[in-house]
Amino acid sequence: MAWRAGSYAFAHRDPCDRHILATAEALRLPLVTADKELTKAAHSIGVPVVW
Secondary structure: OHHHHHHOOOOOOOHHHHHHHHHHHHHOOOEEOOOHHHHHHHHHHOOOEEO
């Protein structure tokens, strides 16, 4: 997960959010967030967002 989280090429810099996003991507789960930056990042890699 750490490698995947560190490899994203988007501007969202929060390391915890990157790990949450990497986990959602790896497990093919939707991401539940109201964070606009994290939503943009999720959409950029194809992770669905609920909220």
